[in-house]
Amino acid sequence: MTDAPGALPLAPVSDVPRRLASEALGTALLLAVVVGSGIMAERLTQDTGLALLANTLATAAGLVVLISTFGPVSGAHFNPAVTMISALRRETSAGIAAAYVLAQTAGAVAGVWLTHLMFAEPVMQVSARLRDGPGQALSEGVATFGLIGVILAGGRFRPQSVPALVGLYIGAAYWFTASTSFANPAVTLARTLSDTFAGIAPSSAPAFVAAQIVGALLALIVFGWILGKENTP
Numbered sequence: 460m461t462d463a464p465g466a467l468p469l470a471p472v473s474d475v476p477r478r479l480a481s482e483a484l485g486t487a488l489l490l491a492v493v494v495g496s497g498i499m500a501e502r503l504t505q506d507t508g509l510a511l512l513a514n515t516l517a518t519a520a521g522l523v524v525l526i527s528t529f530g531p532v533s534g535a536h537f538n539p540a541v542t543m544i545s546a547l548r549r550e551t552s553a554g555i556a557a558a559y560v561l562a563q564t565a566g567a568v569a570g571v572w573l574t575h576l577m578f579a580e581p582v583m584q585v586s587a588r589l590r591d592g593p594g595q596a597l598s599e600g601v602a603t604f605g606l607i608g609v610i611l612a613g614g615r616f617r618p619q620s621v622p623a624l625v626g627l628y629i630g631a632a633y634w635f636t637a638s639t640s641f642a643n644p645a646v647t648l649a650r651t652l653s654d655t656f657a658g659i660a661p662s663s664a665p666a667f668v669a670a671q672i673v674g675a676l677l678a679l680i681v682f683g684w685i686l687g688k689e690n691t692p
Contacts, residue, residue: 481533483566490570492521497656519630526622567649586658598636603674
């Protein structure tokens with residue numbers, strides 16, 4: 460049984476505490492990479508494009524490392540959208556899926572706060588960076604659709620390559636989507652708590668999350684059909 464579509468073998472289902480700790484810690488470190496590299500880039504350059512490139516490279520590399528590290532324990536979801544798809548595919552029970560989402564969300568918030576401490580920023584912040592408009596929401600739907608597709612197809616045909624595939628896809632999506640590809644409800648929520656380069660205003664977050672969920676569900680349908688019966692619920 461695997462708890463990420465096509466991911467690496469996992470720790471036993473009975474070892475739930477370790478799996479939840481893996482999801483929480485992995486998501487916390489992911490947010491530290493995303494937010495921390497954004498803060499560092501913004502401090503080192505006035506060039507927004509260069510800052511985004513630095514943020515992209517750090518995030519892509521961080522994803523490869525974190526998925527490879529925690530994948531064999533929990534599946535390395537780090538993302539409620541991935542967990543939702545895993546549950547719909549009956550690869551994760553509803554109870555464990557709910558626990559994963561709570562662990563991911565708590566870990567994401569803790570990762571943001573830890574990053575603020577590392578960079579001597581106020582721990583408690585609320586982002587003022589608006590990311591509004593239909594194009595931004597559509598971008599999040601597209602980004603999440605592609606992410607789930609990569610996981611489903613990669614997991615079926617090249618499971619050992621999933622960490623690299625996800626890292627490369629998110630790195631590319633930073634640049635081909637108007638939203639810079641959050642593609643993750645827990646990440647979106649946590650980034651509302653950082654008024655830095657990687658932040659998103661709370662008022663912008665609901666549209667992002669809704670689009671991410673829709674994109675993930677569409678990917679389940681479309682890629683389930685493309686990949687055949689073996690990959691449908």
